Every structure is written in C-alpha cells, then in structure tokens.
Amino acid sequence: MIKKNIPTLLFFFITLFCQSQIDRTLIPKAGPPPSIEIGDPIEFELENGLKVLLVENHKLPQVTARLILDNKPFPGDEKNGTYSMTSALLGKETKNFKNGKLTQKIDFLGASFSVSAGGAFVNSLSKYFEEVLEMMADAIINAKFSEKEFENERNKIIEIINSNSKSVTQIARRVERVLSFGKNHPSGKYVTEKTINNVNLEDVRVFYKQNLMPNNAYLVIIGDFKAEEVKKLVIKLFKNWKKKTESNKNWNSSPEPNQLKIHFVDVPNAIQSEIVFQNKISLKMNDPDYFPVIIANKILGGAPEDRLEKQLREVKGYTYSARSSLGTSKYTKSRFRAYTSTRFQVTDSAVIVLLKEIKKIREIPVKDEELKNVKIKYAGNFVLNSESPSTIANYALNIKTQDLPLDFYKSYLSNIEKVTKNDILRVAKKYFNIDQGQIVVTGKGSEIKDKLKNIAFDGKLIPLETYNQYGTKIKISN
Secondary structure, eight states: OTGGGHHHHHHHHHHHHHHHTSOTTSOOOOOOOOOOOOOOOEEEEOTTOOEEEEEEOOSSSEEEEEEEEOOOOOOOOTTTTHHHHHHHHTTTOBSSOOTTHHHHHHHHHTOEEEEETTEEEEEEEGGGHHHHHHHHHHHHHSBOOOHHHHHHHHHHHHHHHHHTTTOHHHHHHHHHHHHHHOTTSTTTOOOOHHHHHHOOHHHHHHHHHHHOOGGGEEEEEEESSOHHHHHHHHHHHHTTSOOOOOOOOOOOOOOOOSSOEEEEEEOTTOSSEEEEEEEEEOOOTTSTTHHHHHHHHHHHHSSTTSHHHIIIIIISOOOSOEEEEEOOOSSSOEEEEEEEEEOGGGHHHHHHHHHHHHHHHHHSOOOHHHHHHHHHHHHHHHHHHTTSHHHHHHHHHHHHHTTOOTTTTTTHHHHHHTOOHHHHHHHHHHHSOSTTOEEEEEEOHHHHHHHHTTOEETTEEOOEEEEOTTSOBOOOOO
16 A cells, blocks of 8 residues: 555655745746737728728637728717617618518527627627628618608607606716817717707618718628638628718817816706716827826726725725726827716715825826736736637727727737836826816705815815706806
8 A cells, every 4th residue: 555655655745845945935027928919810902992801710619790980970960869860770671681580580590790870790600600791781781761660769769868867977978078078079969859859761861871881991800710701701792882982070179178177067866976077188099108098097097996996985985986087089089087976975075085186196106016016907907808809809990990000919018018107107197187177066956066166176266167967057147
C-alpha cells in the first residue's frame, strides 16, 4: 500500500516545494493589455452604393446581420412622429409577407429580427440565415403600408404618449433635451398626440421613399458562413434597392448658456425630484480626447462605485443611484450629463453635492490607485461585451461610419491604458463645463421650489427659472 502511494506523495512534496519558492508579498506584474480581434472584413460595394462588410467567425453555428442607415438626423416640425410611425409599420407587411406572416416565419425559425426607419437587425442559426436575410431585404426594400396597420400603430403610440403624460422621468428627459438643444433640433424634438395626429399614411410613404436609401447604408454580416456564398446572396437580394439623393436637413440650435442656472419644472404628482446637470459637448469617436474623457466619466459617474454614487448614496444617503454620461455624434453636438433622483427634503443639498463632485474632478488630480482600478474594471467590461457577435458587428460598423482607424478596437485597451492623471484633469475642464451648464430639477413645486431659490455655489446664488412640462419658460409676474 505504501509503495502505491509513493507517486502521490512525491507529487505533493514537489508541489509544496514549488509553492514555497513564490514570494506572495510581491504584487504580480500586469501583463500587456489584451487586444480585441474582430477579424479583417471582406468589403465590397454594390452599384447602388450599399457598403457591405463580411466577417467569418465559426465559433458558433449562427450568423448576425446588422443594417444601418447613416442618414443625417431629422429636425423637429409639426409632424414629429413620422419617423416613429414609419418604424412601427416596417416589417408588418411586405411584397412577400402580409398579415403578420413575416413575424410568424421568424418565430418559427427561432430567429431574432427587428426593422426600423434607421436600419435592421437579424440573428439566426447558420442553416436558416439565407431565409432570414431574404426577409430582412424584403422588409427594407419591399415595404407595404396599409391604412389599417397605420391606424393601429398610431393608436398604440398615442396610448404610450398618454400613459407617459404624468411620468416625472419622461417629463424631465423631454425638458432637458429642449433646454439643451431647442425644439427644432433633432435631439430636442418630441412627439405629442397633436403632432402624431398631423401625420398621415402618405407622409409615411413619402418618408420611406426619401430616406431608406442604399447609398447611405452599411450592411455588416458576421458569423458562421462562407464569404463567397454570402456575397452572392447579398448581391442577389439587395441589387434592386434603388439609389436616392438625401434631402437637405436644417435646424437651429439653442445658444450656449453663459451662466449657470437652475431650470425648474413643476410636476405636482411627483413623489421625488429628478436632478440633472448638463452641458453641450462636441465629441466624436475619432477625437484624440475620446479615451481620456470616457475614463474621466467612468471615474465621476459611469459605474455603481463611482464618485457621485459614493457621495450621494453612501456618504449622504440622498439617493439609491447617481450617474453621469456623455454622448458622441459626428453630425451634431451631444451632452455631458450628471444625474440622480432624490426625496424632496434633500433636493437642494443633492444639487450642491452634484456640483461639488464635478468641480472636484475638474480641479484635483485623480489618485493613481483610483485611476488604475477604473481602467481595470473598464477593460474587464469591454472584453466581456466583446464576446457578443452583435457587439462585434457594431464595432465593424463604427469603424466605417465614424471614420475610425482600422485598428481602433484592436488597440482600444492599450489606448485606455495610456490615459494619465493629467489627461483626466484636462478633459474634465474641457467637457464637464459648470459655467456653461444647466441644472434641471423636475419635481413637486410646493415641496422644493422655495429651497431651490436659495441654492448658492462658490459663494454665488444660482438664478432660478421656471418652465412648463414642454420646456417653455414661464414668466413670473411681480
């Protein structure tokens, strides 16, 4: 029995000896940041201008296709909702599928399918992909619009509008956009029952004919397929999609604020206050500031353990959550936002904490340990998200539509790693702009308005203005 256990004992002592040679007081050196390999796409363009990217990935027996229409955004007008109505109707009826047959077929194949005025998405098992892509092409190119479906979808949208009419969150988001951009701007427009009733079936048909165009479209297909076969399939299905000329789209934008103000919206049924600090920014994904500013935002309010949440939830006990976000756009300005919701009694105090945290990241260098930890968490989330085929498809699309270098995602994590404390301070001063910002507070006026009148920051009283639930300033008579 003893002889039989000699190999086991020998293995035990060797393992113990090796472990004893490791100095566990030393922190292991970090390896190089991983790179994300999305595959080099096979690219081609149809005569009608449709740009196609094919990426073979044989890890799973499935294929994902994403079509995006890279049109300029649409300004607001008296028929806001035309885009929404077109999106709601697309996929209902086509040249080859009527009365919900397309949806039934998709369900039968166990595929995912969506289509809108901005593009389409499909995902299916490899063996069904040819059928599913054919349905995508049919829904985009051969859409049919009936009066019956039009009325059904309009009623659904009106029902949603009415159900949201007293939602404090919906009111707050609408007013924030209007105050930042203006009602005519693509990012400031909103849909009401009146504007949706101004839309008729012919408006939808005209919108569809004018705006769904192949020469502004990108199609990315990634997954388990043979590129040459899929290339032939794409040409067959999309070659008859007619090329068009994009219409001019013009809009006005609200001027930049020159003074920090509180913009208050009274919602009598509110049970808590919605608080937002916002300022407009100009940021594109190919901007040199892109990586520093997304890390700066991550530190301030981009995750559950961010600075805003630590102060507003853990230290002060004012809220359950506090976040910040920033947008990118190649066509318009976007926004930096820091936001939370809180009870009436501490609304004014929460505003001050929010502003103090924004000021702090603009003026005090971030500590080495905090920056290091944020980078590690960001990298982990990025790698995890990159496992999804649909995410990889989005990466490929971004490279084309956002004018990014071909190695943008391969070098993504190394660019994150290069961000320094000085970078954080620099971009925070540039993009988190208190002096040209707006504080928007939406809540119950009888509980919070008097407190808002007395909020001071940096020794100055912050002026208060009042707005209705659609972003129109209310003149207060003396």
